[in-house]
Amino acid sequence: MAFSAVLFLVEPARSAQPAVGTVQSLVAGDRACYVEILTADGRRTTELASFDICEQKLVGKRVQFTYKSGKVLAASCEGDVDCGKSDTVMLIIEAKVLAERPRRIQDLPDGNYRYWNGRSNQPIVSNDELLEQGGVTFTFRKRGSNITGVFGYIDGEAICVKGEVNGNTVTGTSVQNLSGATVISQGKTFKNFGPSGFMQVRRGRQLSRTIVLYSSTLLNLNDMNWINAGSRVPPRNC
Known part of the structure; x- marks a missing residue:
């Protein structure tokens, strides 16, 4: 910011x-x-x-x-x-x-951000604390209503998300690049990406042994908290 x-x-x-x-x-x-x-x-x-x-x-x-x-x-x-x-x-x-931080992601100024579903008593959340508490993070860049970022389980699977934000929900596409990645949902039915329930995907296609594309993705960030951006820069594209 x-x-x-x-x-x-x-x-x-x-x-x-x-x-x-x-x-x-x-x-x-x-x-x-x-x-x-x-x-x-x-x-x-x-x-x-x-x-x-x-x-x-x-x-x-x-x-x-x-x-x-x-x-x-x-x-x-x-x-x-x-x-x-x-x-x-x-x-x-x-x-x-300064004014309080915006509560909705769509109201954030353009910039790079990181959200986490955990809570900390410290103003700066360290990598050690993230590893200890676990959960999921979403590290992203915002340009207008356009969002590009990585949603992932701490020390676990991750997926690149690209779409538009409305309130605290990102709608768009996602790409997983991982050895052994398989399609979660090929049809019209949304299925969770992992156990957290924050992200649902559908209309998946296996592009290669390591790449899966979902042409329809929903990422709900309502119960996630804004933390320090960290050292990793979000991707410009998926």
Whole structure:
């Protein structure tokens, strides 16, 4: 999901500060407001902000930050406000709370996504946690209403899906490329792809020993949850 780059009004070459993140805590200190931020890739960082930022209700919110160069009490003063020294730092001067994530896949901006039927207490779901909990994932790219991605059982069978999304349901075709792949349904009757019940296929054809094409596929993602995209890039085509 793409977001606007942070606006640097001064010192544009400096880009270490996160542009977007979830605020974990706000603490008003001697030098500035200390903002603890959790980024989408799981990195935790504490940034300095103008004192008015600490007065806002930002904890737990996903926020876009704007920075500007400013002066704060020097760290060497060790809290002595009368020491007369200052440091020049990048301060958060504006914190814009971002809208909640869309509930329907059709409302997502264009981009790459991953959904999972499990739940985690961590903001970043690791591969180890996926392997431990199991389930299914759908890793896909969205362009308008067009969806292309891989639906698969963790550490199990997978299939490429291409179609259009309406609400949280993808309708289209699917291709399985797997040694020993066989047709699940040749006729008009939908049958489940695996035991999860999320995906049904029909009108299958065996194109080769390893490739099966289903010209009619339904993938219902209503009970799946948006998680971090992970390292695998979804396919452009099936």
